[in-house]
Amino acid sequence: MSIRHGLLALLDQGPRYGYQLRTEFEARTGATWPLNVGQVYTTLGRLERDGLVVPDGEDEEGHLFYAVTEKGRTELRAWFDTPVPRTNPPRDELAIKLAMAVTVPGVDVHGVVQAQRRHSIQALQDYTRLKARALAGEAAAGGVEGTELAWLLVLEQLIFQAEAEIRWLDHCETRLANHRERQTAAAPAAEAPRRRRTKQQLGER
Amino acid sequence: MIDTGFRDRTEPVLHLDQVSRVHGQGAAEVHALREVDLRVYPGEFVAVMGPSGSGKSTLLTLAGGLDSPSGGRVVVEGRSLGELSRRRLAEVRRRAIGYVFQDYNLIPALTAVENIMLPRELDGVSTRAARREAQAALDEVGIGELADRFPDDMSGGQQQRVAIARALIGERRLVLADEPTGALDSTTGEAVLAVLRARCDAGAAAMMVTHEPRHAAWADRVVFLRDGRLVDETGRRSAESLLITAATNSLNRPEAS
Numbered sequence: 001m002s003i004r005h006g007l008l009a010l011l012d013q014g015p016r017y018g019y020q021l022r023t024e025f026e027a028r029t030g031a032t033w034p035l036n037v038g039q040v041y042t043t044l045g046r047l048e049r050d051g052l053v054v055p056d057g058e059d060e061e062g063h064l065f066y067a068v069t070e071k072g073r074t075e076l077r078a079w080f081d082t083p084v085p086r087t088n089p090p091r092d093e094l095a096i097k098l099a100m101a102v103t104v105p106g107v108d109v110h111g112v113v114q115a116q117r118r119h120s121i122q123a124l125q126d127y128t129r130l131k132a133r134a135l136a137g138e139a140a141a142g143g144v145e146g147t148e149l150a151w152l153l154v155l156e157q158l159i160f161q162a163e164a165e166i167r168w169l170d171h172c173e174t175r176l177a178n179h180r181e182r183q184t185a186a187a188p189a190a191e192a193p194r195r196r197r198t199k200q201q202l203g204e205r
Numbered sequence: 206m207i208d209t210g211f212r213d214r215t216e217p218v219l220h221l222d223q224v225s226r227v228h229g230q231g232a233a234e235v236h237a238l239r240e241v242d243l244r245v246y247p248g249e250f251v252a253v254m255g256p257s258g259s260g261k262s263t264l265l266t267l268a269g270g271l272d273s274p275s276g277g278r279v280v281v282e283g284r285s286l287g288e289l290s291r292r293r294l295a296e297v298r299r300r301a302i303g304y305v306f307q308d309y310n311l312i313p314a315l316t317a318v319e320n321i322m323l324p325r326e327l328d329g330v331s332t333r334a335a336r337r338e339a340q341a342a343l344d345e346v347g348i349g350e351l352a353d354r355f356p357d358d359m360s361g362g363q364q365q366r367v368a369i370a371r372a373l374i375g376e377r378r379l380v381l382a383d384e385p386t387g388a389l390d391s392t393t394g395e396a397v398l399a400v401l402r403a404r405c406d407a408g409a410a411a412m413m414v415t416h417e418p419r420h421a422a423w424a425d426r427v428v429f430l431r432d433g434r435l436v437d438e439t440g441r442r443s444a445e446s447l448l449i450t451a452a453t454n455s456l457n458r459p460e461a462s
Binding site: 114117118120121122124125127128132159162163166167170173174 | 254256399402416418419421422423424425427429436437438439440
């Protein structure tokens with residue numbers, strides 16, 4: 001899992017304590033996936049249980065440091081060397097919503113598509129503003145490195161994903177329009193779709 | 206949302222006032238645009254999106270005075286284009302409006318810099334001053350070194366950048382662009398959008414037709430056309446999300462090493 005390996009990657013650069021790990025994780029990802037410190041300690045506990053990290057002393061302020069073990073390094077290398085599997089795509093709420101919208105009678109599918117499109121374009125505008133700012137910073141500083149570069153890459157991934165979603169929405173609309181045309185052509189008499197109605201629905205008419 | 210105080214105080218650079226456009230007659234009548242009302246303010250960059258056939262390009266040609274509406278008015282910097290003589294209209298088009306065509310529309314017998322100078326010379330600007338402005342515009346789009354090339358000796362992307370430089374030259378306060386990034390690779394496309402963006406940040410107004418969401422996202426406002434009607438738009442400022450606030454904070458945070 002990504003938090004687990006993210007923490008291993010940070011610890012690979014030297015011993016760190018929980019709060020520090022959280023700050024550095026968020027700096028690299030622009031706080032796109034905020035971590036709470038509890039999650040960090042839970043994950044460190046599991047990593048320790050699995051022998052991937054060991055406690056590495058305390059400083060005078062009482063921060064408990066952790067260090068990566070040899071086994072942890074091996075695990076980290078294996079993570080970098082293995083592609084992220086796409087065999088079990090994560091559940092996508094939008095895909096599920098549209099799949100339901102086209103099959104549940106009475107849903108304004110175009111309304112669903114357009115509301116999502118507006119929302120996603122707005123997100124895309126925000127990401128683009130942030131990117132323009134990051135690039136302006138890059139130009140001023142004569143290049144980006146380290147955490148800034150990491151953040152720029154994460155930001156661009158969000159941009160590509162939002163773009164892909166909007167393209168897919170456009171495609172859905174085209175497909176729906178084609179489908180409607182075919183249906184109209186196949187049934188010129190415009191027969192009302194037969195469906196069972198509840199008494200209540202019938203009563204409303 | 207747009208600051209309405211700003212809107213009240215400021216005249217739009219472009220106002221499409223209940224604009225309709227009908228092509229053909231009788232049974233063959235096609236409503237390309239239906240009572241579209243749209244204002245573009247100084248400093249604003251507006252993107253127009255919509256499926257093909259939704260009226261995007263018609264909207265742009267009307268805004269640029271290249272076609273006349275069947276109903277309603279097109280007002281550019283306070284002048285209603287329909288009430289102008291041919292000569293005055295040509296002058297407004299040349300002085301106030303920069304237009305980037307999808308197929309560039311460069312004059313093949315003129316070099317890049319001469320293509321860009323032409324409208325300025327027609328305005329009575331001296332050749333030397335026009336050349337200096339044209340060179341600056343070419344530099345702005347990143348191809349200053351191609352000033353003396355002819356269109357046929359340039360790639361599609363380079364020609365498109367010449368067309369954009371031509372639209373930017375002078376004091377034009379309205380830039381209209383039809384898929385200006387079509388022939389460009391993604392990095393060059395972004396550079397061109399950054400130029401349009403900078404122009405608007407400096408006070409010009411721009412309206413761009415595009416089907417690329419990633420490019421539309423450079424605009425302050427995205428309007429959606431469908432079957433000739435404006436059906437939706439994004440706000441100038443969106444109320445997006447904790448994510449953005451968090452991300453912004455982290456950008457401003459001193460670097461954790």
